[in-house]
Amino acid sequence: MNGIAQEKIIFTGPVGAGKTSAIAAISDAPPVRTDVACQGGERAIKATTTVAMDYSYIQLDDGRRVHLYGTPGQARFDFMWELLTRNGLGLVLLINNDHPEPLQQLDFYLDAFADFIRETGVVIGVTRMGIADRARLDDYQARLFERGQVYPVFEIDGRRGEDVRILVQALLAVLTI
Amino acid sequence: MDVIEEIFRDQPGGDEQAMTASDEGSRVLRARLEQILDGLREDCSDVVGAIVSGVDGMAWAQRLPAGFDQNRFAAMSSALLALSDNLVKEAGEGSPRKVLIEGEGGNVFLMHAGERLLLTVFTRADSNLGMSLAHANHAVEQIARLVAKCED
């Protein structure tokens, strides 16, 4: 039994990719957050990190809501990944291009969410390009092509609503074609 | 080599090993925390295991039964506590204190231990809740004192 279908889009990706900001940029209410201070080595990446989820929603004109969930980034929270993606509409994967091995991150998350992606769809947003160009967009495109998965991958500024909306537009196209 | 590179080089997903102390201070701290947990188990026979972890989901010290993955519990505890904190605050009931989970085979207490740490305690099913909680509180106080001392 499925229960009431939750219409939700899940945002995931590594620490510092901008999942929380991206949700805030397009949602209709300030997101519920579960941010805590980073300790240990992760402090150098970010001051805070999400440990359970971010939550907000987009209100539709017929009264329904599309829920937006942001997952924690670290692999130790993968039980949350499974929980949050259950019955979801699709996935927005944000990759932090300022990370030492962004393409490795891409592989990791695409593999980790492979089952969910197979059932629904994914779009990829690369944030923090131009800050330290570890990889260029061509590199992401080439990697996806190698994987035989020509998913949409766009350069985005995670705080710009316009960019996040374009990501969602691509996701909708993928889900309805 | 760059510290970040070292951390992330072989572990996409940003996961580190449970804090393997790289300096004397951390080793000492972990040993002291383990002592507190040993004391907890000795003082309270209902306690079958306990773990001290950070609010960010990393394990700091543990005395868990065989087969318990400290990393998973550390992560789950932080997620649960964070969500519970939200719930309690949203309900206007002030600051959260503890989370009590009653299971068929046993109970779990989650509680803040100072600002950055949390204590998760696993007890038997038929345990005396009041007693277990009291002992857990005592352990939390000890942890908070210990951490305060370390930060001096």
Added chain:
Amino acid sequence: MSNEAELRISPVGLDATGHKVLQVVLALLREEDGIPCGLLADGDASGHLVIVDMDSPQGRAAFTALAAGQVKLLLGGPPASGRNIVSLAKPVNVNALRDMLGRICRRMRDQLEASVHDLPAPADTGSSAAATPDLLTLLGNARREGAILALAIDGKDLLLVNGALRVFAAMVEDAETRLFAAKPETLVSRPLEARTFEALTQQRTLGALDNLLWECALHVEPDRLPPGIGEETPVRLKAWPNFTRQGFRNDYFRIAAALARQPASCAQLVEITGLDRRSVVGFISACDAVELLVALPPAGADPEKVTPLHKAASPERRGLLARLAQRLGLAQA
């Protein structure tokens, strides 16, 4: 043999040895075998018969743009087969090449005399060597060949293009607008040395050539497909265009979603997406200009590189997603 039946042969990507061998063979064919054939300029791929060195990047790149009707003799590279394709291994032997070319030429000559309609030309007209290349073709070729050139109208340089570095520089304020609006006949392009390009663009901002190509394709809105791609030619999308940093028509999302899943032809895409043919042609032209698209041999799609199909969305879901699009201010395709 009438002169009009001379076969035009295109050499593409050949090295010095290849050229020498080819010259010798053609001389033999003309003088001893009585087959009139003419050699086009190196890199001019518009001949009836195209000899492509598949070991060179130039050759490989040009190969994908060739028309189905052109006969392709491939030198080197992996053995290929298909309609109008034949391979010769390297090192190329004069006798082997003469024999192969002789047979091909005789066959083609017979066809030529039999019917004018057999003249192999790209499916859409206007791209033979004699026609004036339009801006999109000029820029696209520069990118493909890594060429450096200046584009001028009325003797005034408007734009400098460096295909090797994939950048361009506007030399006047509204260079792009004027170029997009200009008639192809008024465009004059001349090659530049790398040093000259550098000197002339010292004080100028350089833009990404791909962005210019994309804007050009969007603006020009071709109503015919690029050379080498016919209505029924299956094309494969290598990557989604970067829609957040390049312009788009809302239809493009739908076309990209369809094409990313598996190769399809222009005709098939119109059917799958239910969109206007013009949108599909526009998308294909734009992607082709920035080499995001590969035309496949008519033999069909490459079964390995197929992005897995997602489950089709239910009607209720579609309704919800349509409302979401509306709410976010996204026009729906």
